[in-house]
Amino acid sequence: MTSTTTTTMIAAPNREMAALAEERAAPAFPVRDMTYFLDGGKDATELKERFMLELERDPVWRKDDWPNLTLPEMRERTMAKARLIVNFLANEPVHVFRARMAVISTVDPGFWTRLGVHYGLFFGALQSQATSNQLTYWVQKGALAVHNMYGCFLMTEMGHGSNVQALETTATFDEASDEFVIHTPSLTATKWWIGGAAHTATHGTVYAQLIVRGKRHGVKVFVVPLRDPKAGTLLPGISIGDCGKKFGRDGIDNGWVQFTNVRIPRSYMLMKHTQVKRDGTVIDPPLAQLSYGALIQGRVAMVVDSGNTAKKALTIAIRYGAIRRQFASPGADQETKLLDYTIHQHRLLPLLAQTFAMHFAGREVDAMYTALMEQLDSVQPGQDMTTVLETLKETHATSAGLKAYCTWTTLNLIEQCRQTLGGHGYSEYTGLAPMLKDWAVQCTWEGDNTVLTLQLGRFLVSCCREAITAKTKGTRAKLGAGVAYLAQVPEILKRVCPVPVDAASGEVTDAMAVLDPSILRTAFEVAAACAVAKATREFETALSKHMQGVSATNKKARAAATERAHEDSAHARFVAAKTHSMGYLFGKFVDGVAKAPADLAAPLHRLVQLYGAHAITEHAGVFLTSGYLTAAHVSAVQTAMNALLRNVRKDAVPLVDAFNLTDFVVGSPFGAKDGNIYERYFERVTKLNPPLPKAPYFESTIKPLLERGIQDEEYPELED
Ligand SMILES: Cc1cc2nc3c(=O)[nH]c(=O)nc-3n(C[C@H](O)[C@H](O)[C@H](O)COP(=O)(O)OP(=O)(O)OC[C@H]3O[C@@H](n4cnc5c(N)ncnc54)[C@H](O)[C@@H]3O)c2cc1C
Known part of the structure; x- marks a missing residue:
């Protein structure tokens, strides 16, 4: 079991604990029943409690040392969790897995995002934009199982975000080879902020301007392989870098991506809505709004x-x-x-x-x-929509x-x-x-x-x-x-x-x-x-x-x-x-x-x-x-x-x-259920910052400052 400061300390009741106990002395309603009501029933509560306990007991989810982790350590720790989670994904019914992820999102938002870019964004794009044959193909290649494939979602560019129709990346159809050529034509077309791109992703769903026979047909979605999944190295024509330190969510490796005439088969364009035929015919969807889903x-x-x-x-x-x-x-x-x-x-x-x-x-x-x-x-074909x-x-x-x-x-x-x-x-x-x-x-x-x-x-x-x-x-x-x-x-x-x-x-x-x-x-x-x-x-x-x-x-x-x-x-x-x-x-x-x-x-x-x-x-x-x-x-x-x-x-x-959140999930001594807030806080601060006999940089900077040679004229005269 992880030795987190929030769960292991047992203290004699003190003034703060008494203060919190007083608040609970005569609740105006049955608290446990409120939990059941909020969670949607006793079973749902118990399931949530099981997830919270599992997380607390598994060392990979420990959080007590987070404040002192470096960016690479944080990212490595975050990625280690993906291996565990895909096992649950493979073995749990969807509603149970979703309930598990809802708990995880509050414990570790960085991990939730790191997995979310694959399942929510990459796989979500496949589900909504691929034909059923294409979806089957990508699932068989490992998109659902995260096997030989980790996805990212490449929509935003350095110069364009909200206005998706103005994206610059191009996907030009080459009729001779039956391929698309994916290209970044300018610096501002560099895909930016792409979650999972910096270190992890092997494939991405790329939003690019479809060009067929010189004519633009708007922004469509293409699956582009980015890395060799065995070697972890970039494929030809792909340049990727790290967007670096962010304001928060450091567990996710956001990156930038440039494409230099990268060729993909025509079938890698997701064609549920718009289709490009072998002869270059473009068929637009009858109901574009269906892609809103x-x-x-x-x-x-x-x-x-x-x-x-x-x-x-x-x-x-x-x-x-x-x-x-x-x-x-x-x-x-x-x-x-x-x-x-x-x-x-x-x-x-x-x-x-x-x-x-x-x-x-x-x-x-x-x-x-x-x-x-x-x-x-x-929806059935021919149905009134x-x-x-x-x-x-x-x-x-x-x-x-x-x-x-x-x-x-x-x-x-x-x-x-x-x-x-x-x-x-x-x-x-x-x-x-x-x-x-x-x-x-x-x-x-x-x-x-x-x-x-x-x-x-x-x-x-x-x-x-x-x-x-x-x-x-x-x-x-x-x-x-x-x-x-x-x-x-x-x-x-x-x-x-x-x-x-x-x-x-x-x-x-x-x-x-x-x-x-x-x-x-x-x-x-x-x-x-x-x-x-x-x-x-x-x-x-x-x-x-x-x-x-x-x-x-x-x-x-x-x-x-x-x-x-x-x-x-x-x-x-x-x-x-x-x-x-x-x-x-x-x-x-x-x-x-x-x-x-x-x-x-x-x-x-x-x-x-x-x-x-x-x-x-x-x-x-x-x-x-x-x-x-x-x-x-x-x-x-x-x-x-x-x-x-x-x-x-x-x-x-x-x-x-x-709300029934355990101390581990709350993750703050100030939210401790027993009210022993100051002791827990002091313990956390001193554990992460052990008191030192003197500053580590005393000799290099503080001492020279204090003992530097002082010229007489630096001291002002003190007058009566
Ligand atoms: C940590 C992080 C992770 C991300 N992950 C991904 C990812 O995995 N894949 C991906 O594709 N993208 C990703 N993004 C990009 C994100 O989706 C975009 O940043 C977002 O959509 C906003 O676009 P923008 O940055 O271009 O902002 P802009 O659209 O340039 O907006 C700038 C400002 O202008 C305002 N503005 C814009 N248009 C109008 C208007 N018409 N009227 C009035 N005001 C307007 C906005 O409100 C905003 O305040 C990520 C971003 C971050 C920060």
Whole structure:
């Protein structure tokens, strides 16, 4: 068994341990049942516990020495885990393996990524872009078993990322030899940031401009062998280097790749959608949108990962807040716990509500994605695809917006939690600083958050325009469930909150009535509808301006005018998308909580209210603009926050206990379940930095500095 400092120390109860025990003395709900509910049942909890124990007991997963590992050591350690994991992959049912990986992602995000570039990105590209014959071929070659093959995913280039259509790498069809020639035409076309490329990958899925008979056909995907799997050496025409030290996730070997006229067989182009025939005929897909499916999986995984990572960060911050004391109230015999300060509650507890919201939203979108994939898999030739395509478009846009919203929320959450540790939060050993560095990239990769949010905004504007057009024709637009509220524009914008405002005082007397979930749900919907309607109006105004003088038959000029109109309304579109995602999360939270057993309903209901109250307080502008809530309602909610927070505060430690993360998974002395935080912290710091009799560089630099020859004139005269 690994001798990690977090698991082996047994200490006599001390003041901090007593403080945490006090928090657990009379929980308002059965904590173990909450764990079962969150995990989806007793069996799921026990499976998760088994995985956590296995990880803790296997020395390869030890983390106590991480802060002192060098970059090469970290990468080697990370790769050693892949060997173990592929055994599980080969022998476990998919749902069990996915549950295992969900635990691993919170323990070791670097490893999760290193394996993720093969399975999620490389193999994911094969699954979504290859014909069934091609997929069988690559699986037989070892793509699924990771046998003689480790994949990477080469989309991004030094000069191009978000705008995939502008990639420069070329794949030119050579009819004479029936091959493609993959080439990097410039420095900016160098594939950059490619996970697994620097040291590991033998093959890659390369995104390149397809050129046939001198004509460009857009960006397509090609499998390109990169290294000899036996020797580990690069193949002819392949140049690869290391992108080097990063902000976080050092376990993954991100690299750059250049191709110099590398030849691959024509069959290495993935041809599920576009096909290039032997004679050079290019056949484009009838439904290009079907390729969206590939992107959704990664985004859904990041929504789920957001909730899991947030649970870990909050376990640390809330347990520390319950034992750390600063300042005493007059007459008190000991200082006050941080968690008892109103402001500390305002800082941490809304984040707890957001974490629960992300948990339920993650579960729901994961189920939605699985259902969609089953629908897509069962499509029959000649079937009417209208409904499937609508669902696909909605899921694609929604998952883009949620990926952005949840990864941003979690980034902010980790940083807030880190700051609540005061100076200790800056230590590598208290867990939150490295977590922040590891997490930050989630806001950029697999779609930059701003770009994704704008994409969702574009979808919402298009739904709103469709709804308005349908209405002028006396029909109703067919919109997916998540955007159905837009079909009610403009009527929905006339809705007002039924909670009365007292005529004499101008105040809302029953603030808690505003926090009823059905009122809150409507408030979110009207706020989102209002923001989308505004973005749509701005778009329409800009469109009329840019379309002036453009001929109805000039397709190119019309497309350019439309793009300019989208750009002019970008900010409104961005706000609309964020408001939509915030409300979407709330809706999924309420739906999830509705399924809770009776004895868990009260604490969850308080969290739902807190999510709503915090959103209204933080984003009062969007709620007030919509007109559903008045200034009196918002003010009442702001006032109600303190009482709400005091109630949630009582549940805080039991709620993070219900996340049921072991000390090994939490990986921070500050999140230790027994509360023996200072002793564990001191032990970790001194173990990794043994006290020395003198500095190792005392003789080389400190001593010469102190003893250097001093010229008299260097000393100023001290005058009376
Ligand atoms: C650690 C790491 C690992 C990665 N792994 C891989 C990998 O394995 N394979 C791979 O192919 N890629 C990988 N990437 C690349 C990653 O997917 C891209 O960095 C990401 O898609 C963003 O693209 P970009 O860097 O070109 O940013 P850009 O698109 O240049 O964005 C720069 C800034 O401009 C803003 N911006 C861009 N377009 C607009 C617009 N239309 N309107 C307003 N603002 C805009 C963005 O919000 C951003 O703030 C990785 C990146 C990192 C950091």
